[in-house]
Amino acid sequence: MKDKVIALILIIIMLLNFFDVLTDISLGVPFWHIFSESFIVIVSGLGALLLIRDINTRTLNTVKLTQDLAFSDDKLRNVSAEMKNARDEYRRVIQQQFEQWKLTPSEQEVAMLLLKGLSLKEVSAVRNTKEKTVRQQASVIYSKANIEGRHELAAWFLGDFIG
The missing domain is CATH 1.10.287 (Helix Hairpins)
Structure with a gap:
């Protein structure tokens, strides 16, 4: 604007x-x-x-970027029922962890987009907010989760699967 x-x-x-x-x-x-x-x-x-x-x-x-995200979501919808159930369960586990960390709804949305691999600039574009706001929200997320950054955030959720 x-x-x-x-x-x-x-x-x-x-x-x-x-x-x-x-x-x-x-x-x-x-x-x-x-x-x-x-x-x-x-x-x-x-x-x-x-x-x-x-x-x-x-x-x-x-x-x-918005179209690409919609396309990705469409691709995910075409996954088998078993994969859908696993994905839904995993999403619930992530959501529960976000709630344990006491993330606000907007922080949860930012965290989920970061877990999907979007950059801070891409997250700001998708959410129609300033990149500085997204940076601040990411910083708060990392602080509440007691982690250092986006890589640790992803590792926190993937560590159990890798072994």
Whole structure:
């Protein structure tokens, strides 16, 4: 949202300066003044264009990530009944552990996405939150679980299976 506001401000600056340049040309203002205001028009237009392009790229990446997650969930639905039961039981065990650690619902969601292998940036995109917020939540999760980081979090749940 903040990026869109900045892009809008840059477009407004560009348009206002553009009309000012047109007015200055009709008034016969010195060339150096017209050149400097034209430069502002070009720079603010390019800045807005680059920012809009970046917003679109990030939006497309988020949509793709969301689709990939949905696709993964669909693939998991096609697993045999026995595997589904095992997965559901494992999910319950994970959920119980999250409750023992006294994780909030949002911390549980972050922890589950981390266990699925998503990066902090990907978790923030999926949850539509700031990466800094996800980092703080992950830090709280690790503290409550008395572990050092995401690798220990995964190892905590996989250790019993590996032996």
